[in-house]
Amino acid sequence: MSVLAAEASFAASVDCPEGPGAILLVCEHASNAFPAPWGDLGLTDDQRRAHIAWDPGALALARALAQRLGAGLVHAPVSRLIADLNRAPDHAGAMAARSEVFDIPGNQGLTPQARLARTQAVYLPFHAALHAEVCRRLALGTPPVLITIHSFTPVYFGRPRAVEFGVIHDADDRLARAIVAAAQDLTRLHVALNEPYSAADDVTHTLRLQATPYRLANAMLELRNDLIATPEQVQAMADLLAPVLARAVAEVCA
Amino acid sequence: MSVLAAEASFAASVDCPEGPGAILLVCEHASNAFPAPWGDLGLTDDQRRAHIAWDPGALALARALAQRLGAGLVHAPVSRLIADLNRAPDHAGAMAARSEVFDIPGNQGLTPQARLARTQAVYLPFHAALHAEVCRRLALGTPPVLITIHSFTPVYFGRPRAVEFGVIHDADDRLARAIVAAAQDLTRLHVALNEPYSAADDVTHTLRLQATPYRLANAMLELRNDLIATPEQVQAMADLLAPVLARAVAEVCA
Numbered sequence: 001m002s003v004l005a006a007e008a009s010f011a012a013s014v015d016c017p018e019g020p021g022a023i024l025l026v027c028e029h030a031s032n033a034f035p036a037p038w039g040d041l042g043l044t045d046d047q048r049r050a051h052i053a054w055d056p057g058a059l060a061l062a063r064a065l066a067q068r069l070g071a072g073l074v075h076a077p078v079s080r081l082i083a084d085l086n087r088a089p090d091h092a093g094a095m096a097a098r099s100e101v102f103d104i105p106g107n108q109g110l111t112p113q114a115r116l117a118r119t120q121a122v123y124l125p126f127h128a129a130l131h132a133e134v135c136r137r138l139a140l141g142t143p144p145v146l147i148t149i150h151s152f153t154p155v156y157f158g159r160p161r162a163v164e165f166g167v168i169h170d171a172d173d174r175l176a177r178a179i180v181a182a183a184q185d186l187t188r189l190h191v192a193l194n195e196p197y198s199a200a201d202d203v204t205h206t207l208r209l210q211a212t213p214y215r216l217a218n219a220m221l222e223l224r225n226d227l228i229a230t231p232e233q234v235q236a237m238a239d240l241l242a243p244v245l246a247r248a249v250a251e252v253c254a
Numbered sequence: 255m256s257v258l259a260a261e262a263s264f265a266a267s268v269d270c271p272e273g274p275g276a277i278l279l280v281c282e283h284a285s286n287a288f289p290a291p292w293g294d295l296g297l298t299d300d301q302r303r304a305h306i307a308w309d310p311g312a313l314a315l316a317r318a319l320a321q322r323l324g325a326g327l328v329h330a331p332v333s334r335l336i337a338d339l340n341r342a343p344d345h346a347g348a349m350a351a352r353s354e355v356f357d358i359p360g361n362q363g364l365t366p367q368a369r370l371a372r373t374q375a376v377y378l379p380f381h382a383a384l385h386a387e388v389c390r391r392l393a394l395g396t397p398p399v400l401i402t403i404h405s406f407t408p409v410y411f412g413r414p415r416a417v418e419f420g421v422i423h424d425a426d427d428r429l430a431r432a433i434v435a436a437a438q439d440l441t442r443l444h445v446a447l448n449e450p451y452s453a454a455d456d457v458t459h460t461l462r463l464q465a466t467p468y469r470l471a472n473a474m475l476e477l478r479n480d481l482i483a484t485p486e487q488v489q490a491m492a493d494l495l496a497p498v499l500a501r502a503v504a505e506v507c508a
Contacts, residue, residue, distance in 0.1 A: 088392060088467070088468050088469075089389050089392040089393040090392040090393065090395065090397060090468075112393065112394040112395050113394075115393045115394070115395075116390060116393040116394055118393075119389050119390070119392075119393040120386070120389075120390070120393075123389065124385065124386055124389055127385070128382050128385070131378070131381070131382070131385075132374070132378055135343050135373050135374075135377065135378055136370060136373070136374070138342060138343040138344040138373075139343040139344065139366065139369045139370040139372075139373040139374075140366040140367075140369070140370055141344065141366050141369075143344060205467070208466070208467040209467040212462070212466075212467070213342070213459070213462040213463040213466070213467070214342050214344075215342075
């Protein structure tokens with residue numbers, strides 16, 4: 001493993017912070033970039049394109065939803081295998097040594113200093129940017145609704161997944177339940193609460209860190225990635241989900 | 255009200271981050287400084303020295319405890335009346351228009367832009383510095399125990415307070431209960447759980463923001479300020495409380 005130069009830092013990208021809507025979208029697994037000083041972590045091209053490296057389709061969907069909803073969007077600059085922005089820095093999955101059935105060579109036996117360098121270069125700038133945007137809106141008297149956008153693989157450990165649209169909550173379930181109800185009413189998607197993961201799997205770190213302390217309405221969305229694999233599918237899914245989110249947010253914030 | 259120049263920023267002070275102990279102390283109400291561009295907010299000298307502006311004695315006690323415990327310490331650079339670091343930016347008490355029986359002239363009718371400027375100049379840098387220190391320790395595999403140090407006035411709204419040492423918890427009460435038990439065993443202080451305030455009064459913002467998302471053991475300490483009014487009293491109180499905290503932390507982290 002390269003040791004990270006102290007000056008390296010990968011800022012989160014913040015799109016449209018001045019959007020007129022109440023929603024702030026977050027995409028922690030937006031990127032499959034493997035920049036220096038880490039490089040490809042010993043992974044093949046195929047592995048770096050697979051779901052272990054990022055959430056395929058999630059950023060495109062988040063951008064299409066942001067456009068329709070007037071939402072802001074904060075998204076990751078590098079692969080989750082370099083630093084998973086949705087895990088605490090001391091979590092085993094923060095710099096996973098293994099993901100699903102794949103060993104990650106560049107993440108074997110990381111030293112504490114290597115973990116610290118990645119935390120300071122990637123995790124802290126991302127959460128600082130998101131925190132600044134959350135607090136900007138709070139200070140202006142327009143608290144955001146925080147929604148994280150993820151995708152999941154249709155086959156995991158060899159088993160196919162039937163769910164198409166999962167809505168996951170942490171301590172506050174109001175928005176998640178409203179989104180499920182609106183999706184059941186407005187779409188034919190196979191929608192489920194707390195599938196394919198739940199807070200018990202430690203997948204709600206961003207919600208706990210950025211939404212719960214400020215009592216923001218919040219939810220985590222998971223789309224099956226075969227449904228958002230092409231630009232056309234992404235636009236169609238955004239057309240389907242934007243009214244779902246708009247109705248749920250209006251209900252919860254009423 | 256002055257409008258804050260965009261470049262103004264007041265960094266938190268971080269003492270001894272490399273201290274050998276597990277404890278990270280935080281003192282959000284350490285300072286009664288009223289620097290430009292805000293100035294004195296229209297308060298008299300007496301008001302700026304009173305408990306409405308800061309927690310008298312809290313920083314001195316925190317430093318004395320940090321020395322005895324090998325703890326890190328993050329403390330505020332300006333008065334809580336400019337920006338209260340232990341309140342969310344949209345909280346009425348974040349830039350209080352009134353505190354106890356006093357109106358705060360410079361905080362009347364703040365515009366959203368003025369609230370944003372203070373949030374960006376004071377609140378965000380403080381919590382970014384604290385977050386960086388918390389995450390530095392997490393990444394290195396040495397999660398901190400977070401303890402915030404406060405003082406309270408012996409007479410509030412004309413009523414004397416009997417409690418001398420209050421220990422306040424948020425969602426996780428383990429450390430607070432261990433501190434109360436150790437204080438009852440090792441001192442003659444009048445100690446009480448969740449007095450003179452509790453989480454229901456919204457006084458545990460820092461714990462919620464910085465400790466709970468990382469599952470850090472945490473507590474908020476409140477000392478009656480007449481007991482830490484002189485340097486001698488501060489040293490004596492630190493001699494009394496350091497073994498209390500050490501025992502409680504050892505129990506909870508065992």
